[in-house]
Every structure is written in C-alpha cells, then in structure tokens.
Amino acid sequence: MFSTFANPHRFLALSKWLMPLFAVLGAIIVATGWAWAFFFVPEELYQGATAKIMYIHVPAAMVSLAAYASMAVCSLLFLTLKHSIADVAAKSAAPVAAALSFICLVTGSLWGRPTWGTYWVWDARLTSMLFQLFLILGYMALRSAFQREQDAARAGAILCLVGAVNLPIIKFSVEWWNTLHQPAGFITLGGSSYAPEFYWPLWYNLIGIGLVFGALMMAAMRAEIFNRQYEAKLARMNRSAA
Amino acid sequence: MMRNGVAAIFRRELSLAWAGGSGLFLPAAFFAGTIFLAPLGIGPEPRLLAASAPGLIFVALCLASLTTLERIFQADLEVGALDHHRLSGLSMELATLAKVAAHWLVSGLPIALLTPVAAVMMRAETVTLQSILPVFLGSITIFLWGGIGASLTAGLRRSGPLVALLILPLFVPVVIFGAEELNHVLTGQGFGAGLGLLAANSLAALAISPFAMSLALKLE
Amino acid sequence: MYFIATHRELQFVLGRGGKIRVSENHSSFVPILTIDSLTAVRGYNLLFQGLNFKLQSGQFAALRGPNGTGKTTLLRMIAGFIEAETGTIEKVEEYRERGPFYLGHDHGLRASETPLSHLTDWADIHYSPRSDIPDILERVGLTLRQHVPAYSLSAGQKKRVALARALITPRLLWLLDEPASALDTAGQALLCELMKEHLDEGGAILAAIHDDLELTPDLVLDLGAFA
Amino acid sequence: MSEPLTGQVNSGDIFIWASYIISAVTLGGLALWTAGKLTGAKKRLNMLNSHETEKTSED
Numbered sequence: 001m002f003s004t005f006a007n008p009h010r011f012l013a014l015s016k017w018l019m020p021l022f023a024v025l026g027a028i029i030v031a032t033g034w035a036w037a038f039f040f041v042p043e044e045l046y047q048g049a050t051a052k053i054m055y056i057h058v059p060a061a062m063v064s065l066a067a068y069a070s071m072a073v074c075s076l077l078f079l080t081l082k083h084s085i086a087d088v089a090a091k092s093a094a095p096v097a098a099a100l101s102f103i104c105l106v107t108g109s110l111w112g113r114p115t116w117g118t119y120w121v122w123d124a125r126l127t128s129m130l131f132q133l134f135l136i137l138g139y140m141a142l143r144s145a146f147q148r149e150q151d152a153a154r155a156g157a158i159l160c161l162v163g164a165v166n167l168p169i170i171k172f173s174v175e176w177w178n179t180l181h182q183p184a185g186f187i188t189l190g191g192s193s194y195a196p197e198f199y200w201p202l203w204y205n206l207i208g209i210g211l212v213f214g215a216l217m218m219a220a221m222r223a224e225i226f227n228r229q230y231e232a233k234l235a236r237m238n239r240s241a242a
Numbered sequence: 243m244m245r246n247g248v249a250a251i252f253r254r255e256l257s258l259a260w261a262g263g264s265g266l267f268l269p270a271a272f273f274a275g276t277i278f279l280a281p282l283g284i285g286p287e288p289r290l291l292a293a294s295a296p297g298l299i300f301v302a303l304c305l306a307s308l309t310t311l312e313r314i315f316q317a318d319l320e321v322g323a324l325d326h327h328r329l330s331g332l333s334m335e336l337a338t339l340a341k342v343a344a345h346w347l348v349s350g351l352p353i354a355l356l357t358p359v360a361a362v363m364m365r366a367e368t369v370t371l372q373s374i375l376p377v378f379l380g381s382i383t384i385f386l387w388g389g390i391g392a393s394l395t396a397g398l399r400r401s402g403p404l405v406a407l408l409i410l411p412l413f414v415p416v417v418i419f420g421a422e423e424l425n426h427v428l429t430g431q432g433f434g435a436g437l438g439l440l441a442a443n444s445l446a447a448l449a450i451s452p453f454a455m456s457l458a459l460k461l462e
Numbered sequence: 463m464y465f466i467a468t469h470r471e472l473q474f475v476l477g478r479g480g481k482i483r484v485s486e487n488h489s490s491f492v493p494i495l496t497i498d499s500l501t502a503v504r505g506y507n508l509l510f511q512g513l514n515f516k517l518q519s520g521q522f523a524a525l526r527g528p529n530g531t532g533k534t535t536l537l538r539m540i541a542g543f544i545e546a547e548t549g550t551i552e553k554v555e556e557y558r559e560r561g562p563f564y565l566g567h568d569h570g571l572r573a574s575e576t577p578l579s580h581l582t583d584w585a586d587i588h589y590s591p592r593s594d595i596p597d598i599l600e601r602v603g604l605t606l607r608q609h610v611p612a613y614s615l616s617a618g619q620k621k622r623v624a625l626a627r628a629l630i631t632p633r634l635l636w637l638l639d640e641p642a643s644a645l646d647t648a649g650q651a652l653l654c655e656l657m658k659e660h661l662d663e664g665g666a667i668l669a670a671i672h673d674d675l676e677l678t679p680d681l682v683l684d685l686g687a688f689a
Numbered sequence: 690m691s692e693p694l695t696g697q698v699n700s701g702d703i704f705i706w707a708s709y710i711i712s713a714v715t716l717g718g719l720a721l722w723t724a725g726k727l728t729g730a731k732k733r734l735n736m737l738n739s740h741e742t743e744k745t746s747e748d
Contacts (some may be wrong), residue, residue, distance in 0.1 A: 023720075030716075034709060053708045060712070079457070099719045106715075107708040114704055119694055131411040138408040145398050155394045158454050159408055162390055165450060166412050169443070173415040180422065212716060219723045226730035233737055235507040250586035261574040322568030325543060326627075329561030330587050 026211030033205035067097035072164035075157035092220030124175035135163035255344035269349035276302035295364035296424035311388035315396035334456035350381035366428035379440035380420035386447035494666035500549030510688035527685030562635035569620035617644035638669035
C-alpha cells in the first residue's frame with residue numbers, strides 16, 4: 001500500500017476546493033430545482049400532479065446508473081493498473097449509488113401507486129434498478145467481509161465488473177419478459193417527449209443531483225484516504241516503537 | 243491423453259464429490275423437497291399448479307445449486323490443495339472450469355434429469371423428455387455464474403449466505419428465459435427459440451467466468 | 463531423458479528414475495533464485511523491506527527469524543501466492559512452467575483421499591509417469607497405509623505424503639515452511655536424506671527451520687535484519 | 690395503513706409529498722453520514738500527527 005499512496009496528494013489537493021464547491025452548488029440547485037418542480041410546473045395532462053415526482057425519479061435513475069458505471073470503470077482501472085485511488089473511488093461511490101438507486105425505486109413506486117393503482121409494477125427499468133441495488137449492496141457486503149484491504153478491493157472489483165456485464169442482460173431479459181406478460185397500453189415511466197416547460201426543470205434537477213453525487217463521492221474518498229493514511233501511520237509508529 | 247493435466251483435476255474433483263457420499267445428492271434432494279412442498283402451499287387445483295410449475299422449477303433449481311456452490315473452492319482452499327493447483331503449471335482458468343464442471347455434473351445434471359418428475363408432480367399437461375433441456379442449459383449458466391461467487395468468497399469463513407446475495411441477480415435472465423421455455427415445453431407448444439437464448443446465456447457465462455474465477459483465486 | 467529446466471542456454475537434464483543431473487558443460491553455480499529490494503506488508507504493518515538474496519544450484523539456505531517476521535509470507539511470495547509490494551523475485555524457469563515445490567503447514571489432502579489416490583492424481587496433473595509411485599511410497603514408508611483415507615492418517619504420515627509429492631514431480635527450487643514439524647525422528651532423517659539428495663543433484667532449498675537438522679545450511683537468511 | 694395497498698386512489702398529493710420527503714431524508718442522511726465519516730477520519734489523523742510531532746519533539 002505504501003508506494004501507491006504517492007498520487008492521492010494530487011487528488012486531495014484537487015478535491016480540497018472542488019468538493020465544497022460541488023456540495024454548495026449541488027445543494028442550491030437541488031433545493032431550487034425541487035421547489036421549481038413542486039410549485040411552478042403546471043399540471044401535466046393525464047398524469048395529474050404526480051408527474052412532479054418525475055423530477056426526482058428520472059435524475060436519480062440516471063445518476064445512479066452513471067454511478068454504477070463509474071464504479072465499474074474504477075474497478076477495471078484498479079484490476080489492470082493497480083491504481084489504489086481507483087479502488088478508493090469505487091468504494092466511495094457505492095453508498096451514493098445505493099442511495100440513489102433506493103430513491104429511484106421508492107419514488108418510482110410512489111409515482112406508480114396513483115397512476116397504476118399498485119406500488120410495484122414489473123416494469124423493465126424499475127426491475128433492473130432493483131437488481132442494480134442488489135448488486136451494489138452485495139458489493140458493499142462482500143467488501144466488508146474481508147479483513148485485508150487488498151483482498152476486499154480485488155474481490156469487490158471482480159464482482160462489480162461481473163455485475164456491469166450482467167446489468168444490460170438483465171434489463172433486456174426483463175423488457176422481453178414484460179412484453180410477454182404485460183397487457184397492451186401500459187404507460188411507460190415517461191420518456192423525454194415533454195413540452196419545454198417540463199423539460200428544463202428536468203435538466204436542472206439532473207445537474208443538481210449530479211453535483212450532489214460528485215460532492216458525496218469526493219467526501220467519502222477523502223475520508224477513506226485519511227483512514228488508510230491513519231492506519232498506515234499507526235502501523236509504522238507501532239513498529240518503530242516495538 | 244485425456245488422463246493428464248486439467249482432465250486429472252476434473253477426475254479428482256468427481257471422485258472426491260462421489261466419495262463424499264451424502265453430500266452428493268444434497269442439491270437433488272433440496273430440489274425435490276421444494277417441488278414436493280410447493281403444491282401443499284399453492285393448493286391441489288391442477289390448472290394453478292401447472293401454471294406455476296415452470297417458474298417454481300427454476301426457482302428451486304437456483305436455490306438448490308446454491309447449497310453446493312459455496313463448497314467448490316472452499317474445500318480445496320482449506321486443506322491447502324489450491325496452492326498446488328496454482329503451482330502445477332496448468333492454466334487456472336481451465337482448472338477452475340474443470341472444478342465447476344465436475345460439480346455441475348454431480349449436482350446440476352441430476353436436477354435437470356428430475357425435471358420431468360417435478361413436472362408430473364406439478365400436474366403439467368404434456369410432460370416429455372424434452373422438458374429436461376431448458377433446465378439443463380439453465381443449470382450450466384447457474385453453475386458458471388455461481389462459480390464466480392464461490393471463488394470470491396472462498397477465503398471467507400461463513401460465506402454461504404453471502405454467495406447467494408452476490409449472485410442471485412445474475413440468475414435473472416436464466417429464470418426468465420428458462421421458465422418461459424419450460425412453459426412452452428410443458429404446454430405442448432413449439433419450443434426452440436427460448437433454448438437458443440438460454441444457450442446464449444450459458445455461452446456468455448462460459449466465456450466470462452473462468453477468467454473472473456482464476457483472477458479471484460490466483461492471488462491471495 | 464527430457465529437459466527439466468532451462469536457464470540461459472544451460473539445460474538441466476532429468477536422468478532415469480527422476481534424478482536431476484546438471485549437464486556437464488556448465489559452471490558449477492547457476493542462480494536458482496534472485497531477490498532484490500523486496501518489501502512485504504501484512505495488513506498495514508511492514509514485515510520486511512529491502513531484502514536482497516541470491517540462491518545458487520546445490521545450495522541450502524536456512525530462513526530464520528522470530529515468529530511473525532514474515533517467514534511464511536516470504537515463502538508464499540516466492541511461490542507466487544502473494545504479490546510483492548516492491549522489489550522483484552526472479553526464479554529459474556521450471557519444466558512445463560511449473561512453480562517451485564512448496565511445502566506449507568497444511569498437507570493438501572482432502573479427508574476422503576488416500577495416499578495412493580492423491581499421489582496418482584498429483585502425477586497425472588503434472589504429466590508425470592505413474593510407474594514410479596510404488597517405490598516412492600516405499601521410500602517415504604507409506605506402502606502399508608497407501609489405501610488408508612486421510613481422515614485416519616496422522617499429521618506425520620500426511621507430511622510424508624507431501625514429501626512424496628516432491629519426488630513424483632522433481633523441481634529445482636524447494637520452499638519448505640518448517641518441514642520437520644509433525645515428523646518423528648525417522649521422518650526427520652528421511653527429510654534430511656531427501657534434501658541432501660536434492661542438493662547433490664543440483665537443486666536448491668530455502669527452508670524455514672527452527673530446530674537444526676543434521677544438514678548444515680550453506681547460508682542463513684535472517685529476516686530480523688530486514689524488519 | 691388500513692386501506693389496501695392496491696386499487697383506485699383519489700388524491701395524488703400525498704404521494705408527491707412522500708417522495709420528496711423520502712428523497713430529502715435519504716440524501717440528507719447520506720450527507721450527514723459522509724460528513725461525519727470525513728470529520729472523524731480527519732480528526733483521528735490530526736490527533737495522530739500532533740501526537741507524533743509532540744513525541745518527536747520530546748525524545
């Protein structure tokens with residue numbers, strides 16, 4: 001672990017100012033974005049007021065997919081180039097990805113209750129999001145099951161990559177399965193064919209949630225690096241004292 | 243000659259599983275047990291049972307294979323035999339594949355062969371020998387993805403439930419396509435397209451899992 | 463006769479009966495193992511750093527140091543099970559890209575395996591002839607118990623099976639982690655005999671030993687010095 | 690939650706409120722947890738560094 005800790009200083013210097021900036025900016029944008037969607041967006045034609053939930057659901061879905069994708073890329077970087085920063089990034093992105101997937105699922109089912117009449121519908125996107133959440137929780141559980149950091153990192157990276165390969169397959173198979181069992185005329189979870197006054201708040205919220213994700217991930221990474229440095233320094237001191 | 247190298251690992255794994263005695267038929271027993279209990283829960287009404295038969299058979303297959311997947315690598319790791327496989331000069335990819343294949347032959351295949359019996363018990367209309375095919379292909383995919391889970395948690399003490407949590411999402415395509423195809427077979431409709439999809443799944447798993455497994459096992 | 467290992471145009475010829483014979487036209491010392499500036503970490507404490515060590519053919523090196531200074535870690539690192547933090551380990555290229563012979567604390571026998579079945583599988587896995595298994599069993603004194611399953615064998619007997627493995631697939635570099643543990647006096651004599659033979663034929667041994675066997679090591683590697 | 694989990698629902702507002710609140714709670718909770726982790730790690734590291742500097746200044 002010693003040699004690979006040279007480059008975190010570059011990241012620590014960068015994130016020292018970037019992380020607060022993302023945090024503040026993200027918080028403002030999300031707050032105003034939600035307020036904008038909540039108060040000002042006119043009633044949508046046939047979904048009624050519940051369309052407002054879209055402004056949380058869609059950004060959360062997109063950013064959580066991006067988060068899992070970034071975890072997979074970091075895992076690949078860690079396995080091939082042994083960048084321990086990539087491992088720290090993947091480990092720090094997991095909780096945020098899990099939280100966003102959870103929000104996406106909850107808002108999706110809350111949106112579904114008034115619209116379809118039930119809390120859960122085996123819609124392809126919702127179902128593959130559910131399995132993405134399973135994979136992330138599995139990743140976090142697997143990582144915490146190892147004592148040694150290197151084993152946890154390697155096992156987690158392999159699982160994350162295997163999961164990344166499988167997510168598209170899962171999405172396709174659920175979609176195919178859906179067309180078989182679902183009666184026609186089913187309202188999909190909203191595409192991007194919105195009129196402009198619906199369109200801009202969606203983008204605005206997406207940027208907000210994206211910034212929040214960036215801030216939370218960087219904060220978790222800084223904490224992880226400090227923890228590892230703490231343990232490494234502690235070990236060195238014990239040895240020099242012993 | 244087929245006797246040396248990876249074939250020897252395959253033969254050794256087979257003989258060890260065989261000699262294990264009771265452990266041999268655990269998955270098949272687990273599968274049969276689930277199928278036996280289900281009608282008691284669902285109720286005797288034939289149409290309902292027949293409708294739920296394919297899905298239940300595949301879920302039982304997934305759960306039954308989980309019982310042995312955990313032991314594929316752990317048994318060798320515990321006694322230190324895995325170290326010698328690493329030093330034997332054989333490619334770890336082929337070695338891990340041979341071990342998974344041996345375990346599949348001992349536990350996955352019997353479950354597939356039990357499918358017609360399970361279908362009869364679930365009052366399916368047309369039970370033919372072809373009903374083995376979907377479960378046969380499905381069990382191959384399940385054992386390959388499951389092998390990855392097993393190799394990831396081999397070093398851990400009590401890792402059984404963790405293996406399940408990790409790889410259940412990977413079984414989704416198998417259960418969807420498999421149950422659909424089995425439904426076609428059991429209700430006498432034409433089948434074959436679904437088998438193609440199932441085979442595609444197993445080929446994907448066959449292509450990916452040896453590398454993931456050997457990567458997980460190669461270094462401590 | 464077939465080549466067992468090649469090292470920069472020198473060939474090591476495997477004689478009849480599995481003996482390694484270093485071919486005549488070579489300088490007496492061939493580097494079997496070269497380690498330079500090796501560092502090892504377990505968890506977050508540093509085991510040793512800047513380790514430099516060279517082992518020639520025909521040499522026996524004793525690995526010393528109090529418990530927990532990383533003897534087992536070093537042996538497993540040379541065997542390739544653990545990745546080195548920094549530094550490199552260069553080993554002679556064994557026949558059929560095999561690794562060195564590693565004798566650890568656990569014997570590698572599954573409960574239902576018998577010495578005969580284990581050694582037969584071992585020979586097949588390594589493409590070695592099965593013909594010399596009977597006299598190897600005789601050599602390590604397991605002929606009477608070759609059909610006894612492992613769960614009713616004593617630790618010493620299982621260690622003899624591990625020693626028999628070294629005879630079935632001869633390799634140049636031996637890594638022994640406290641080989642004498644669990645062996646009775648006859649077993650330790652057998653161990654010394656095998657080690658002597660291996661050294662005479664040009665092989666090299668790195669062994670972590672506490673109690674001094676009759677065999678005096680050519681050089682000593684004390685891990686305490688590299689902590 | 691006496692009424693059934695499925696079936697027709699009249700006013701949708703409760704669900705909008707619920708999704709906003711749940712999302713805010715989840716994101717807020719995660720932010721607090723991460724901030725706590727960060728400050729904790731920083732504090733421990735600084736405590737160790739100050740301990741080390743004071744130790745080196747002694748001997």
